[in-house]
Amino acid sequence: MEKEKIIQNLDTILRLAEECRRRLVKGSEPQKKLLPKEKKRQDESINIDLEMPMRPFIKKYGKDLSGSKKFTLLLAYLSKGKQEKEINLEEIEKYWNKMTAKNLLGMKFNRFYTGEAKDNDWVESKKKGIYSLRPSWRGIFS
Numbered sequence: 001m002e003k004e005k006i007i008q009n010l011d012t013i014l015r016l017a018e019e020c021r022r023r024l025v026k027g028s029e030p031q032k033k034l035l036p037k038e039k040k041r042q043d044e045s046i047n048i049d050l051e052m053p054m055r056p057f058i059k060k061y062g063k064d065l066s067g068s069k070k071f072t073l074l075l076a077y078l079s080k081g082k083q084e085k086e087i088n089l090e091e092i093e094k095y096w097n098k099m100t101a102k103n104l105l106g107m108k109f110n111r112f113y114t115g116e117a118k119d120n121d122w123v124e125s126k127k128k129g130i131y132s133l134r135p136s137w138r139g140i141f142s
Helices: 002-026 036-045 053-063 069-078 088-096 112-119 135-139
Strands: 125-126 130-133
Touching: 002 069, 002 088, 053 069, 069 088, 069 112, 069 125, 069 130, 088 130
Parallel strands: none
Antiparallel strands: 125 130
């Protein structure tokens, strides 16, 4: 019993020493990693009104997002947040190009955004040119 307690304490000391070393090397505070339950609660706390008209929706939620996040946001709007709904890439691009007035999206459509969105597990493409949301798509807001 005493031996287990000592091993636990040594593990704690090692973990703390490694964290201190990382802070010194990086020179900044490490980001707190969310546990799966905390992450789920954080995702659920983001209340998005998918019933808004498209232009106000993009204006409200698309501000300060990167291209791949805006791609995911537009896909979320077109699919009304339903992961099982598949949207054609040409349709997404068509709506994207309609958002150029008043600089709503702030950039031209680039197919690179699709790959980055897939890499971040926000969207998936089971067939070429067809996209659907992944459960973690709300991560675009963090």
